[in-house]
Amino acid sequence: MKKIYKILICAFAISAISTGCSDFLNEEPQSTWGINDFYSTPTEADIALAGIYSVFASDQIYGQGLSVIMESGTDEGYYNRRFNENWTVGLYRHTSADNYVKDLWSSLYQIINLSNIFIEKLDQSGFEEDEFNAYIGEAKFLRAHAYSLLVSWYEEVPMTLSSTLDQSANHLKPSSLEELYAQIISDYTFASEHLPLISDPNYIPGRANKMAAHGLMARVYLKMAGYPLKDNTKYAKAMEQCEIVINSNEHSLTPSIVTTNIVDGEEVVTIVTDNYRKHFLSYLENVYDTQETLFEISFKYLRESGIDAHGRIGGINGLAFNYGGGDDGYPGAYAMFNTTPVVRDLFVSNDEILRKAWNVPAMQYTGSGDAKAVTSTLASNYCPGKFRRWEPADFDDLNDSPPAGEIDPYIVLEANPNPNRNFTGINIPVLRYADILLMHAEADNALNGPTTSAIGYLDEVRRRAGLDFIENTSRAAAVSTQELFFEEIVDERLREFCFEGRRKHDLIRWELLGTKLEELNAAIIASPDFKPTDENHKAFLRSGEFFDESKHMSLPYPLQEVNLNNLLDQKPGW
Secondary structure (H helix, E strand, O other): OHHHHHHHHHHHHOOOOHHHHHOOOOOOOOOOOOOOOOOOOHHHHHHHHHHHHHHHOOHHHHHOHHHHHOOOOEOOEEEOOOOOOOOHHHHOOOOOOOHHHHHHHHHHHHHHHHHHHHHHHOOHHHOOHHHHHHHHHHHHHHHHHHHHHHHHHHOOOEOOOOOOOOHHHHOOOEOOHHHHHHHHHHHHHHHHHHOOOOOOOOOOOOOOOHHHHHHHHHHHHHHHHOOOOOOOOHHHHHHHHHHHHHHHOOOOOOOOEEEEEEEOOEEEEEEEEOHHHHHHHHHHOOOOOOOOEEEEEOHHHHHHOOOOOOEOOOOOOOOOEOOOOOOOOOOOEOOOEEEOHHHHHHHHHOOOOHHHHHHOOOEEEOOOOOEEEOOOOOOOOOOOOOOOOEEEOOHHHHHOOOOOOOOOOEEEOOOOOOOOOOOEOOOEEEEEHHHHHHHHHHHHHHHHOOOHHHHHHHHHHHHHOOOOOHHHOOOHHHHOOHHHHHHHHHHHHHHHHOOOOOHHHHHHHOOOHHHHHHHHHHHHHHOOOOOOOOHHHHHOOHHHHHOOOOOOOOOOOOHHHHHHOOOOOOOOOO
16 A cells, blocks of 8 residues: 555655655556545545645745745845855846746645645545545645745736646636635635644644634735735734634743843853743654644655655755765755844844854854854854754864864754755744734734733743843833834744744735845944955845845746736736
């Protein structure tokens, strides 16, 4: 049965993880099943859904493209290879013929088509009613998420709710934002009514669930309240969905404890519990922290389903690790993504210890086996640590070099005992409970100003980071007016969700992307380490220099789609 399983994943999912399918192309067929014979049992339904999840996990979407490469080019971080422009979307150098523009579009529509097939073909006679509706709800959840990503990146797009049968289906005009959002909300609503809770004993970690549907619906409503639709009535809708999650008591944040004492006239900071670090270790270790995680892309779930799925999270956007000569068995990281002085300064100004230490630890492991501190925010290896694959066994080693002939010991944090140089199995958060709290705080503030409730939810996130209530700190003025509280939310979302693929679209819906890129370039130039003759330093300015607000608030339609679809006209300026 295992061979059948993998062949079916290839046939029905058309998985973007092509290496997983190619291994089986030359095998003799193990079954004569056709598409109309499939989707008739829970096993077959699970196989088909796993195939859809595998496309979300592919390089084109959450494996690296959407979650890192295309999300770069904000005040959070940028591509650090000065000698090329390979990360075109993050550098705002893309065209309508760009592969990133094309591949994201085609992969998301692949998910939509597979979901449509599933909804059409699932044989109701093979299931109890609740079970059938749960499967349909899961397919609609995945379709809704694919459409919400399409709309965030491309705005108006063609909408199809039936499977593609022939070439005539290529000719479809874009639907309005209102029509698209109405369908997305409809799909998420159905999912929220029929999916299991994450606490249900039959729930399978790594798959969609009831509160994830409510939470992602809140994200959609918050997007609708911002650019480009700017429908302020949707703030209340976002709050309603967040409150469903909050009042369910399915999820919570556990505060971290950091104490400060004066010992012999010196301030001594002691980390008693660090629950921020603990939570992110769960993604590295493929352990499900369902107390906080509502939905994540789980490579563990896919591997357990028979799909050889891996991403590049922690490799292209992790702490540089160059020892081992590129061989497997080492937690290698190409570290192509630099974080910024803006991120560092936001942590410093907020008196951060835990989140700063985890997200921007400022360290690397050299080819000679030396764990070294990275002392400048403009160094090429000033990289994010949120999805790190390794860390030094002794952090004191960062301040000196090992004796001749020795290397500094390190710890592999990833679950894989024999790491691959190019691929990781690190799960990717799509929606966390902290996001529910901050979305509610943002929407509440937009409608009512900084209410007690909004401040309380901000403080829940702060307390998990080991920080004091905001009103007890030097930042107390942030809760005094609607405008200042919004600015605090803008900063807090960067501190909490940095490197999780949230920042670019937060800035777009707030219409702040251009402003924050200008502030980033000003911060780079103002850095005492900046040298106008340094080609690396100049390269860090590219995103801010190339960004054009008239073009880059969404992607162009892929050139091939414009050529194939007689009803799809390219956007102005492209």
